[in-house]
Amino acid sequence: MGYAKVAWVQICRPIDEGGLGIPDIAALNRTLMCRHLCELIIDPSSIWVKWVLQYRLRNKSLWTVNVTIGTWSWRKIGRLRMHLSQLLGYKVGNENTFLLWHDVWLAKGPLLHHFPRGPLFTGLPIDSLLKAVIQSRDWYWLATRRHIAEVLDYSGTLPPLHQGEDKVLWRNTIGKFSMQDTDRIFKPPAPKVASSALLRGKFKTPRCSFILWLSILGRLTTMDKPWMQGTCKECILCEDQQLETHDHLFFSMPIFYSMPAYSKKGG
Numbered sequence: 001m002g003y004a005k006v007a008w009v010q011i012c013r014p015i016d017e018g019g020l021g022i023p024d025i026a027a028l029n030r031t032l033m034c035r036h037l038c039e040l041i042i043d044p045s046s047i048w049v050k051w052v053l054q055y056r057l058r059n060k061s062l063w064t065v066n067v068t069i070g071t072w073s074w075r076k077i078g079r080l081r082m083h084l085s086q087l088l089g090y091k092v093g094n095e096n097t098f099l100l101w102h103d104v105w106l107a108k109g110p111l112l113h114h115f116p117r118g119p120l121f122t123g124l125p126i127d128s129l130l131k132a133v134i135q136s137r138d139w140y141w142l143a144t145r146r147h148i149a150e151v152l153d154y155s156g157t158l159p160p161l162h163q164g165e166d167k168v169l170w171r172n173t174i175g176k177f178s179m180q181d182t183d184r185i186f187k188p189p190a191p192k193v194a195s196s197a198l199l200r201g202k203f204k205t206p207r208c209s210f211i212l213w214l215s216i217l218g219r220l221t222t223m224d225k226p227w228m229q230g231t232c233k234e235c236i237l238c239e240d241q242q243l244e245t246h247d248h249l250f251f252s253m254p255i256f257y258s259m260p261a262y263s264k265k266g267g
Contacts, residue, residue, distance in 0.1 A: 005219040009187075015199055017190040020213065024187075031182045033077045034084050037062070038177045041088070041168055061102030063110045082109060083185050091167040092159050096131035098166055105130060105159060115151060122151070137161050218246050 013019025039049050067078025090105035098105050101112040119126040133141050172181045195216050199209045214220050223233045223244035235244040237255050
């Protein structure tokens with residue numbers, strides 16, 4: 001009919017969540033691009049990472065570098081930075097290697113994104129380390145301008161300090177990159193549906209399961225749909241001219257109750 005009965009996002013959801021479990025290639029591609037970002041942050045030993053650090057970043061931070069220029073693939077990867085930051089945790093140690101304005105040691109994102117003129121107002125250089133504002137395990141801002149109050153209000157409490165080196169950790173149970181966890185950033189889990197058991201099983205006919213799935217969602221091409229213009233709206237199997245809807249076809253059509261199977265069950 002020229003209309004999409006079900007959105008592609010719904011189709012690609014797992015069967016338990018009301019979809020068909022078809023892989024979403026676009027979402028898979030985003031997840032794999034996040035894997036490249038993971039290598040830039042945690043595994044700087046590969047040749048590709050070394051090339052990016054030298055020719056793309058050029059001593060700039062991954063989190064604040066301008067990604068509107070460069071190749072198509074580099075721009076696509078750069079736009080996923082803030083999505084990936086949801087899975088990363090910065091463990092502040094005593095090595096003081098994290099950048100104050102650029103790194104995402106705050107879950108809200110880099111300070112430079114929210115305070116572009118922060119280095120000017122605070123007197124702290126744009127390449128300052130986080131240790132510049134920490135003393136005795138508490139904030140220690142040398143400047144006394146009114147803008148410091150805004151920065152402190154945004155920063156909140158100081159993240160817990162740990163003995164040892166600074167680390168970037170994954171906020172999941174396995175402690176490393178997971179395609180499943182990363183995929184959930186772009187596709188948050190939906191509520192489980194009770195009808196998923198009707199679509200599972202090796203003896204299910206795919207065609208019948210697909211029609212059943214459409215009927216569960218109420219997306220069969222029944223005559224009550226808005227796009228069915230210029231057609232007869234009544235059910236052709238009934239004599240009382242009832243509107244053809246999903247409820248009528250599956251639950252209230254009189255002809256079904258006159259069939260032998262229903263007659264025996266009723267008797």
